[in-house]
Amino acid sequence: MSTPFRQFQAFHAIIQRGTVTAAAEHLGISQPAISNLLAQLERRTKLKLFERTRGRLVPTPEATVLFDEIDTVVRGLDHVNQAVFDLQNQKAGQLQVATNHALAFGFMPSEIAEFSKDRKNLTIAFQSQYSGKIQEWVTAGLFEIGICEMPVRQEGLTQQHFHFETLCALPADSDLARHETLTPRLLDGYPFIVMGTDHMVSRRLREAFHSEGARFRIRSHTDLFLNALNLVKQGLGAALIDPFTLRSDDRSGYVVRRFEPSILLDIVVVTATDRPLSAIGRQFLDQVVPRMAAMAVDDAARSRDPL
Known part of the structure; x- marks a missing residue:
C-alpha cells in the first residue's frame, strides 16, 4: 500500500508545529486542506493518529512511532526543495576555482568571501598551484575555473588573457628609492631576486638589461612573488612584483617604483571548452573578470598605475 507523500508531510507538520493552524501556515495550505490530508492518512493506514483533548490534537503512541519513521524522509525532502530554490537563485552549488599563487594570497580569498556572502549554502573548492597543474586540473574536470600564467599547454581550454605590469620593489633604505622610475642603467649591477631564470618576468627583465647594455646581477632565485618580496624586505636586493601580491601586502620595509621598460606578467583565465559552466x-x-580587467594594462595604457 502506497501513501501519497503530501499526507505524510501534513501529519509531520502537525506534530512538529503542534497545531493544525501552525501546520497549515508552514505548508502554505488551508486548515481544512490539512485536516483532509490527515483524515485520508488515517483511512489509508487504518490507524488512529490523534486524540482530541481540551481542543488540542494529542498524538497517539502509533503516531509517535510513525513520526519517528518518516521524520528523516520529510526533512530530507525539505532540504531537497531548499537546494532547488537555492540553485535557482544561485545561492547553492559548488564554486571550483584554482589559481596561481600570486592571486591566492589576498585577491582571490577576498573575491570568494564577497561572492559567498549571500550564498550561505555554497560550498567552495579553492586551491593554489603552479600554472601547468592548474591547466591539467581544469582539463580533467577537477576544477571548473583556472587562473594561471601563460603559456597554455593543454588542449580544449577556453582562454581569457590579461597582462599586468610588474613594479620594482626595493629595500626601504636603498639610495635608488629617490628615483620615481627605475631603468636597467640605474640598476646596473644591483642585486636582484628573480622568479627562476625561465619565468617570463625574469626572462623579460634579463632581455631589458641586455638591450641597454646593463649588467643583470642575480642574487637569489625563488618560486613565489611573495617569497621574492619578503627577501626584498630583508635587504637582499630588488625584485619585480606583480600587483596582486603588492595589494595583499602591508607595504612595510620596502618601496615600490615603476620599472621601464614595462615588464608584464601574462595571466589567463581558463575553463573547459567541452563542459558548460555552472550558473555559479x-x-x-562575472564578478572577478571585470576586476582583473581593471587592474590589467593594454598597449594604450601601459603607464596607468595598476595599484
Whole structure:
C-alpha cells in the first residue's frame, strides 16, 4: 500500500508545529486542506493518529512511532526543495576555482568571501598551484575555473588573457628609492631576486638589461612573488612584483617604483571548452573578470598605475 507523500508531510507538520493552524501556515495550505490530508492518512493506514483533548490534537503512541519513521524522509525532502530554490537563485552549488599563487594570497580569498556572502549554502573548492597543474586540473574536470600564467599547454581550454605590469620593489633604505622610475642603467649591477631564470618576468627583465647594455646581477632565485618580496624586505636586493601580491601586502620595509621598460606578467583565465559552466561559475566570473580587467594594462595604457 502506497501513501501519497503530501499526507505524510501534513501529519509531520502537525506534530512538529503542534497545531493544525501552525501546520497549515508552514505548508502554505488551508486548515481544512490539512485536516483532509490527515483524515485520508488515517483511512489509508487504518490507524488512529490523534486524540482530541481540551481542543488540542494529542498524538497517539502509533503516531509517535510513525513520526519517528518518516521524520528523516520529510526533512530530507525539505532540504531537497531548499537546494532547488537555492540553485535557482544561485545561492547553492559548488564554486571550483584554482589559481596561481600570486592571486591566492589576498585577491582571490577576498573575491570568494564577497561572492559567498549571500550564498550561505555554497560550498567552495579553492586551491593554489603552479600554472601547468592548474591547466591539467581544469582539463580533467577537477576544477571548473583556472587562473594561471601563460603559456597554455593543454588542449580544449577556453582562454581569457590579461597582462599586468610588474613594479620594482626595493629595500626601504636603498639610495635608488629617490628615483620615481627605475631603468636597467640605474640598476646596473644591483642585486636582484628573480622568479627562476625561465619565468617570463625574469626572462623579460634579463632581455631589458641586455638591450641597454646593463649588467643583470642575480642574487637569489625563488618560486613565489611573495617569497621574492619578503627577501626584498630583508635587504637582499630588488625584485619585480606583480600587483596582486603588492595589494595583499602591508607595504612595510620596502618601496615600490615603476620599472621601464614595462615588464608584464601574462595571466589567463581558463575553463573547459567541452563542459558548460555552472550558473555559479558564470556568476563568479562575472564578478572577478571585470576586476582583473581593471587592474590589467593594454598597449594604450601601459603607464596607468595598476595599484
